[in-house]
Amino acid sequence: MGLLFKNLRIHQVFGANTDVGKTIITTALVRASATRDTPVFYLKPVSTGAPEDADDEHIHRHGGPRRLVTTRCLHRFSDPVSPHLAAARAHQAKVAEIPSDSTFTKTIANYIQECAGTSAAAHMYIETAGGVHSPTLSGTSQVDTYRPLFLPTILVGDSKLGGISTTISAYESLLLRGYIIDAVLLFGDEYYRNWEYLTPFFSERGVHISVVPPPPPRAADVQTNTAITDDYYTSVIPSDHRGPLSSLFEHLEHSHTRRLQELISMPKRALSSIWWPFVQHSHISPSDVTVIDSAYQDFFSTHKPATTSSSTTSQLKPEFDGSASWWTQAIGHAHPSLTLAAASASGRYGHVLFPQAIHSPALKLAEWLVHEGPGKGWASRAFFSDNGSTGMEVALKMALRKFTRTLPSNTQKNNKRIGVIGLKGNYHGDTIGAMDACEEGVYSSEWHDAKGFWFESPEIGIRDSLIQIDLPPAIAAAIGSNRIEAPSLSWIYDVAERLNTPLADVYRRHLRAALDKLHQDGRQFAALVLEPLLMGAGGMIFVDPLFQRILVDVVRETSVDGAQTSVIFDEVFVGLYRLGLQTTAPTLGVKPDISVHAKILTGGLVPLSITLASEQIFKSFLGSTKAEALLHGHSYTAHPIGCEVANQTIQIVEKLSQSEEWKIAREQWKPLNALEANIWSFWDPxxxxxxxxxxxxxxxxxxGSVLALKLDDAGGYVSHAAHDIFKTLKVNTEDEKSMTGAPGGLAYSVNFRTLGNVAYFMTSLNTPADTIRSLEDKIWDTLKTIPATR
Structure with missing residues (x-):
C-alpha cells in the first residue's frame, strides 16, 4: 500500500494498448538509469508467450550492464493470450493456481521491499501487461489490481492509427483511480504523427510528455536484429546523457524528490494554515500530524517522519481506518464504482438547480428510499440536504410545523419555547439548531439554548460474557437493582416479546409519570428525537431498544391540547447497514414520522443527506402562500453527483447484504442468539x-460493523483513558499479526478515535474477515498488557 522509498525510485509502466512499445520504452528507461551507473531493478509481474520473446529477456539483453540491471518475472505462461486466460488454462491443466489479487500484489510488494533493502540508491521499473484495462490473473482489470500499491506511473501512448483516442482514454482511466502520472511517452511515428496532437494535450494538463524515436524494423536474423536493436538504444540513450530522453530522466528524478519533500513539509504547513475540528491546537506539534498520501479500501497510506527515517524502508505506511473516516465509509476508500458514478454525473450534469426541477439520479434515489428502503411503508417524501446535521435541522422544522399546526390558536403564544424530547447522550450535529436539540454538553456553543427534556436511558453491555442492562437510578430504584441480566443478545432485541415483561411495565410507568409532570408544568414538545439503538458521539451508548420503543409509544399516546408530537429517527450514523440492519424501525417495531439518512448513503465519497417524511408531515406545509412552504435549502441541494454516488452505493451495499461473507458473519453469532433475530456483528463473538x-x-x-469498549475509568467523556491505552496501535510494528489482512501484506497501524473512556472501532461493510481478525489480535494484545484494575 503506497510504497515510497528514499533510495529506490519506482515507476510503473502502463500501456495505452497492447503492442504500443512498452517494453522498448521501458528498456530505454532501464538503460538510461544504468548509464548513470545506477543499479536498476526490472519487474514483469506477468508474462505470456514464448520465453525467448519474453519482455524480461529483452531487458536482459539490451537493458545495460548485467552488474547493474536485475530482471525478474513473477508469473510466466507460455500461452500467448491474455493473462487471465493463460492463468485459467494453466489452472484447468493443474499446472498452476490462480492467485487472488491480494496475493498477487503482496508478492509484488515483497519483491519491491527486497530490492529497496539491497542498494543505497537504485531505480525500479515495473512493466504491466497489455493495456490499462487488460485483465490480471484473476480477471480483474489491472488498473484496479495494481491500485493498492499506488506506484508513480508512466503511460506509454499509442502511436498508431486510433492511438490518440486510446492514449487519452487510458490516461483518464488512470486519473479516475487517482494514479500519479509522472510522464507520457510514445513513439514519434512520422506517418500518423499522434505526438503532434498529444504533446499540447498533455502539456496543458501539466503532464510531462516525451517523444521517442521509433525502433528500426525487426531483422529476420537474430544476431543482426540484436545488433541493430542495441545500436538503436545507444542512439536513444547516448553515454553523454544528452539523448531524446534526457529531460524525461531528470523529470522523473525531480518528481520523486518533490513528492518526498512535499510529504515532509506538509505537517508544518498545515499547522500554519489549517483549523481542525475537534482538535485542541495548543497540544499539537508537527510530529502529531498524520499525512495521508492516499487511501484505498480500509487503509490510509500515511507518512510519519518520526517513523520513516531509514532510506531503505518505505516512507509510507498502511494505517487501518478504524473510525471508518468519521463513520462515512461503507465499501472502502476510492472504490472505482463510486468514482465512476461521480464522474458520470459530473459529466452529464455538473450541478443543476433543483426547486421545481428533477433529474434522474435524484428521482431514482428518492423513489428507492421512500418505496423500497428505510421509508418503505410509512414515508411519502424525500427532502434533500447536504449533511446529517442540516438533515436534522430540516427534520426539526418539519416537526415544529406539524406540532404548531395542531395547536389551538390560544396556546401558540409560546411557540418560541416549544421543545423536544430525547435521551441523555444524544447528538445530532454541530449546527446551532441540532445542538439545541441536545442536552448541555461539550459540543455546545455559547449560544446553546437547550430546548427540551432528556431522559437517562438503560444501556446494554457485555461483561464476563454476560449480556446486561445497566439501569439509570430512577428505574433502578423501582426494580431494586441497578443492573439486570439478559438471557441472550437476541432476547434484548426481540422488542415485541419483551413488551409484556415486568421491566416494560416499569419503563412505561416511569416514562408516563415523567411526561405527565412535564405537561403539568406547561412544557410542550414538538418532537421525540432518537438515535435508535446506538447513540454515537455521546459515547457509543447501546440503548435498551425496549426503552426506546416504549418511549415512542408513550409519547404518541400522550397529547396536550390535541397537538401531535412527531417521532424523528436520526439514522445518520446507524442506518443503511452500519449495525447490520437496513433500518432500525423493524427492530423497534415502530415507524417514525421523520427519519434522517447520510454518511453511508454516499459510501463516504461526497456529502449528501435525505430527510424522509410521512404524508401527514408533508401536508403540514401545504397552503395558499409560499410562506407556508418548507423554506429551507442550500445551493447544492440534490446535487447529481451525490445522488448518483448514493444510487451506486445502495446497489453495492444491498448486494453485500446477501453475500456469502455476510452469511458467514451472521452464522458465527447464531449460537449466542436463542431466537431467530437479525442481530449479529462482523466482530467475532x-x-x-x-x-x-x-x-x-x-x-x-x-x-454490525461497530465495536465499542467502555474502559474501567471514572473520567467519562473528558477522560484520556481510551486514547492512552490504545495509543500503541498507532505505531506500525513489523509483527506477523500486523502483516495479515493489510494490502500487499504490509505491516499496518490503526487510526482510531476515542470518546473519553470509550474506544470504538469500525469496519466497512466489505472489510475482509482476515483483516478484522488481525485487528482483533492487535486490540487483544494491547488490552492484555494493561495492569488489572479490578
Missing part, C-alpha cells in the same frame, strides 16, 4: 466475550 472478561474493560458491545 469469541473475541468479544474474551475482552469482556478483562479487568481493564468495564463493558463491551457490538452490532
Amino acid at each position: 469469541n473475541f468479544v466475550n474474551a475482552i469482556s472478561a478483562l479487568s481493564t474493560v468495564d463493558s463491551v458491545m457490538t452490532l
Whole structure:
C-alpha cells in the first residue's frame, strides 16, 4: 500500500494498448538509469508467450550492464493470450493456481521491499501487461489490481492509427483511480504523427510528455536484429546523457524528490494554515500530524517522519481506518464504482438547480428510499440536504410545523419555547439548531439554548460474557437493582416479546409519570428525537431498544391540547447497514414520522443527506402562500453527483447484504442468539466475550460493523483513558499479526478515535474477515498488557 522509498525510485509502466512499445520504452528507461551507473531493478509481474520473446529477456539483453540491471518475472505462461486466460488454462491443466489479487500484489510488494533493502540508491521499473484495462490473473482489470500499491506511473501512448483516442482514454482511466502520472511517452511515428496532437494535450494538463524515436524494423536474423536493436538504444540513450530522453530522466528524478519533500513539509504547513475540528491546537506539534498520501479500501497510506527515517524502508505506511473516516465509509476508500458514478454525473450534469426541477439520479434515489428502503411503508417524501446535521435541522422544522399546526390558536403564544424530547447522550450535529436539540454538553456553543427534556436511558453491555442492562437510578430504584441480566443478545432485541415483561411495565410507568409532570408544568414538545439503538458521539451508548420503543409509544399516546408530537429517527450514523440492519424501525417495531439518512448513503465519497417524511408531515406545509412552504435549502441541494454516488452505493451495499461473507458473519453469532433475530456483528463473538472478561474493560458491545469498549475509568467523556491505552496501535510494528489482512501484506497501524473512556472501532461493510481478525489480535494484545484494575 503506497510504497515510497528514499533510495529506490519506482515507476510503473502502463500501456495505452497492447503492442504500443512498452517494453522498448521501458528498456530505454532501464538503460538510461544504468548509464548513470545506477543499479536498476526490472519487474514483469506477468508474462505470456514464448520465453525467448519474453519482455524480461529483452531487458536482459539490451537493458545495460548485467552488474547493474536485475530482471525478474513473477508469473510466466507460455500461452500467448491474455493473462487471465493463460492463468485459467494453466489452472484447468493443474499446472498452476490462480492467485487472488491480494496475493498477487503482496508478492509484488515483497519483491519491491527486497530490492529497496539491497542498494543505497537504485531505480525500479515495473512493466504491466497489455493495456490499462487488460485483465490480471484473476480477471480483474489491472488498473484496479495494481491500485493498492499506488506506484508513480508512466503511460506509454499509442502511436498508431486510433492511438490518440486510446492514449487519452487510458490516461483518464488512470486519473479516475487517482494514479500519479509522472510522464507520457510514445513513439514519434512520422506517418500518423499522434505526438503532434498529444504533446499540447498533455502539456496543458501539466503532464510531462516525451517523444521517442521509433525502433528500426525487426531483422529476420537474430544476431543482426540484436545488433541493430542495441545500436538503436545507444542512439536513444547516448553515454553523454544528452539523448531524446534526457529531460524525461531528470523529470522523473525531480518528481520523486518533490513528492518526498512535499510529504515532509506538509505537517508544518498545515499547522500554519489549517483549523481542525475537534482538535485542541495548543497540544499539537508537527510530529502529531498524520499525512495521508492516499487511501484505498480500509487503509490510509500515511507518512510519519518520526517513523520513516531509514532510506531503505518505505516512507509510507498502511494505517487501518478504524473510525471508518468519521463513520462515512461503507465499501472502502476510492472504490472505482463510486468514482465512476461521480464522474458520470459530473459529466452529464455538473450541478443543476433543483426547486421545481428533477433529474434522474435524484428521482431514482428518492423513489428507492421512500418505496423500497428505510421509508418503505410509512414515508411519502424525500427532502434533500447536504449533511446529517442540516438533515436534522430540516427534520426539526418539519416537526415544529406539524406540532404548531395542531395547536389551538390560544396556546401558540409560546411557540418560541416549544421543545423536544430525547435521551441523555444524544447528538445530532454541530449546527446551532441540532445542538439545541441536545442536552448541555461539550459540543455546545455559547449560544446553546437547550430546548427540551432528556431522559437517562438503560444501556446494554457485555461483561464476563454476560449480556446486561445497566439501569439509570430512577428505574433502578423501582426494580431494586441497578443492573439486570439478559438471557441472550437476541432476547434484548426481540422488542415485541419483551413488551409484556415486568421491566416494560416499569419503563412505561416511569416514562408516563415523567411526561405527565412535564405537561403539568406547561412544557410542550414538538418532537421525540432518537438515535435508535446506538447513540454515537455521546459515547457509543447501546440503548435498551425496549426503552426506546416504549418511549415512542408513550409519547404518541400522550397529547396536550390535541397537538401531535412527531417521532424523528436520526439514522445518520446507524442506518443503511452500519449495525447490520437496513433500518432500525423493524427492530423497534415502530415507524417514525421523520427519519434522517447520510454518511453511508454516499459510501463516504461526497456529502449528501435525505430527510424522509410521512404524508401527514408533508401536508403540514401545504397552503395558499409560499410562506407556508418548507423554506429551507442550500445551493447544492440534490446535487447529481451525490445522488448518483448514493444510487451506486445502495446497489453495492444491498448486494453485500446477501453475500456469502455476510452469511458467514451472521452464522458465527447464531449460537449466542436463542431466537431467530437479525442481530449479529462482523466482530467475532469469541473475541468479544474474551475482552469482556478483562479487568481493564468495564463493558463491551457490538452490532454490525461497530465495536465499542467502555474502559474501567471514572473520567467519562473528558477522560484520556481510551486514547492512552490504545495509543500503541498507532505505531506500525513489523509483527506477523500486523502483516495479515493489510494490502500487499504490509505491516499496518490503526487510526482510531476515542470518546473519553470509550474506544470504538469500525469496519466497512466489505472489510475482509482476515483483516478484522488481525485487528482483533492487535486490540487483544494491547488490552492484555494493561495492569488489572479490578
